[in-house]
Amino acid sequence: MTAIQSPPPRQDRPRLRTDPSGSWRAWPLRDRILLGLCWAAGLFLIFVAAAITLYMAFKGIQFLRPNLLWTRPEAAIDQSKSGGFLDPMLGTLLIIVGALAIAAPLGIATAVWLTEYGKPTWLARMVESGVEVIAGTPAIVLALFGLAFFSQGGLGFLSTTGEGGAVFGRSLLICCTVLSLEALPMIVGATREGLMSTPRHVREASYALGKTRAATIHRVLLPTARPNIATGCALGMGRVAGDTAVVLLLGGGTLQLAANGSIPGLNTLQGTGSTLTTYVYANSPSGEGGAPEKAYAAAFLLLLLVLALNWAVDRIARGDGRLGWIR
Template sequence: MLDYQKLRDGTGHVLAWLFSSLSIVACLSIIFYLFIRGFAQINPDFILTPPNPTLNQDMSGGISTPIAGTFLLTLTGILLAAPWALATAIYLAEYGGSQAMVQIFRLAIDVLAGVPTIVIAIFGLAIFSLPQLGFLSSMVEGVDGVERSFGRSFLVAGITMAIMILPFVIKICEEALKAVPNYYREAALSMGASKWQSIVTVVLPSARQGILTGIILGMGRIIGDTAIVWLTLGGTIRMTGIQPWWYPVHWWSTLCNTGSTLTSYIYFASPAGEGNMPDKAFGAALVLIILIIVLNIFTDLLERFGANKIKGN
């Protein structure tokens, strides 16, 4: 007699293996294709030379400022998002309980997570174009003498990026806090610590691996985004602040002006964008993929380290 239970189990196992293999093949195919097309561009000059706006691919320079812009925007966005997300996660995990207001907060976070990045980018551009927020970018003369904010800078893009990654970092941090055993909290309270003291001295240190994982994954989302970069950072491929932009006295000017990241450079250099430099676009794409892979490997190692530490205790 045919054993339907074994048949269902076997079919499910085969389908799971098949679709997992297809996902891996798709990922490796993209990486392999980028490696084939972009590896020839990878050299010290390409990494260390700033891009040059020209239609001649041989004279187009490298990607030093897009790399710097990627790190600058990622750092700005995560520094703004991490405290905000962690504070929200602490409230939801430690204080919220099952109150109606908490459910509204969770619904709002879920809705924000589902908003397309292009919508967030348009919202950011509309808000930061208001003249009252001109200190975050620069002021421009509008029609009929009406002043408006330019609404594009590293600060504007960083704030918009922080809003974009906020729900994902909140969710991961909240789950990390919930994973801390309750008897840790009870032990701290029994020693006379207040609830806030138990959170700061016991819960947060115990959940730090998960919190760091959420922060690193948020950084990965910032690195890979294009819509927000293009609309709120601008389409320039070089830093437009006071030069040399890397001098400490010019950092605020750099943050308040436009620039580029690897994603915007790839769009600019590709035939789909404003340029016709596909080889440079593939080289920049390969560098971007390498950065994302390194981040994911670091996240995996962090999780393994945390799991081994918990087992050791």
């Protein structure tokens, strides 16, 4: 009877270090160099962001006075007589709210149609391409398009007009309409990401309970994607708040909010005005306003607004319970 021989002992092959928590000193030289470059890039970005924030904070706190927040700007050579930036603050808030009121429903509806329907396919591809084109179009190009489009005679009720019925194509309402195009791609992208990340079995469970597709979208998918929708809206508001070209060309460039029309509330949007960005541009050291100290104060206030939006985006993305009211 032949004895069964046991197999020879297996020699363990050398294993590659795959543990990400392992010491980087054992990595190949090329990987260590790349790791060092990644660290350097991250630290450089942190340094640039901290330098901008600290510099603007130093300048802004130095020149920011409480009376600047509730006094209206005036045209004057002497800074002490040129007033504050109450109207640019209100103009910024009107622009943000107005642009979001247009972009949010349109962006959410577009994302829902692309994700849940997407038929006919050729039309869905054209819509996706259109959103990408808008996202990559410079703001000055959108401003020129808005100026040419809203200067038509039939759209005179949206803007200021001159003698003989000439339509200027400039008003805060037109600014909101054009700036909504800048916020639209962010809302569409964030909403689509939230809808596509929802598991398929959630939809199937809703259908199994007898819910229609429309009811599933309204009662299941959109509530699930609320954090993503809020993130897209916050990013869109930051983009709108920081725009200068569109407001400069389409806002009229007036220091104070100038109403136009007879409908209360709407006449302010039909009139002209400015925002904090155009106020900073006009009163910067290289501008024509001659009030650089107030420009630094307004820039600091605008920076606080952008930082607040970024903070909200970060908390929403992490699902912080303290912002449950947003979700």
